[in-house]
Amino acid sequence: MQDNKQTVIRLNGITYRYPQGESLQFDDLEVTSGQHTLILGDSGSGKTTLLHILSGLLKPETGTVQIDGQRIYDLPSRKLDEFRGQRIGLIFQEAHLVKSLTVKENLQIAQGFAGAKVDFDRIREVLTLLNLEHKAESYPGKLSRGQMQRAAIARAVINRPAILVADEPTASLDDRNTESVLSLLLTQAEQQGATLVVATHDKRVKTRIPHAYQVSR
Numbered sequence: 001m002q003d004n005k006q007t008v009i010r011l012n013g014i015t016y017r018y019p020q021g022e023s024l025q026f027d028d029l030e031v032t033s034g035q036h037t038l039i040l041g042d043s044g045s046g047k048t049t050l051l052h053i054l055s056g057l058l059k060p061e062t063g064t065v066q067i068d069g070q071r072i073y074d075l076p077s078r079k080l081d082e083f084r085g086q087r088i089g090l091i092f093q094e095a096h097l098v099k100s101l102t103v104k105e106n107l108q109i110a111q112g113f114a115g116a117k118v119d120f121d122r123i124r125e126v127l128t129l130l131n132l133e134h135k136a137e138s139y140p141g142k143l144s145r146g147q148m149q150r151a152a153i154a155r156a157v158i159n160r161p162a163i164l165v166a167d168e169p170t171a172s173l174d175d176r177n178t179e180s181v182l183s184l185l186l187t188q189a190e191q192q193g194a195t196l197v198v199a200t201h202d203k204r205v206k207t208r209i210p211h212a213y214q215v216s217r
């Protein structure tokens, strides 16, 4: 049911070098709306680096990153932060929820970062979708691992991003939890109209997301 094929991510001529590291080079990539994509590659090949680059967190040494047609590194940093908050939902290995804030407050600040007004109806809706409404007033330290993961997904989707970026979301999960996290990500992406980009080594993920991009050194 894809009614349009707009390009949501376009990477051209990307290279990056960490201080004292070797230069990482990435093939060009184009992802169209709804074309969920796996980022594959050996350990250390640069998958996390690429996710940071396409999310506006790490400026590449060369090349351009376009999200929804916007060259993101042409934006001044405040605008880039706002753009990221609006268009990109990030789910990294550590949940990075603010520990001193409740789950609900974490979602409020995510709305604030995107320059949006706090929308309690939306917060309630997302918490309900992710089966977390009973944890709205809990602090992250009081959540189980699975609840923490769902809270991270809630925060990632709260602003209805065009792109959902997840780094190894199933690492160290058993088959059952892998299946449930994958279903959650895919369902959330479908429901929110987002395109999913997932970096993984996990063979179990490959069967669910056929479009793949290979990172190699």
Ligand SMILES: Nc1ncnc2c1ncn2[C@@H]1O[C@H](COP(=O)(O)OP(=O)(O)OP(=O)(O)O)[C@@H](O)[C@H]1O
Binding pocket: 018, 019, 021, 041, 042, 043, 044, 045, 046, 047, 048, 049, 050
């Ligand atoms: N902060 C950093 N400072 C210096 N070098 C780094 C830094 N982060 C990553 N690197 C190096 O950059 C290369 C790519 O790392 P990256 O984390 O992107 O790989 P990856 O494919 O995500 O690996 P893994 O699958 O093991 O998580 C590696 O050689 C790594 O050692």
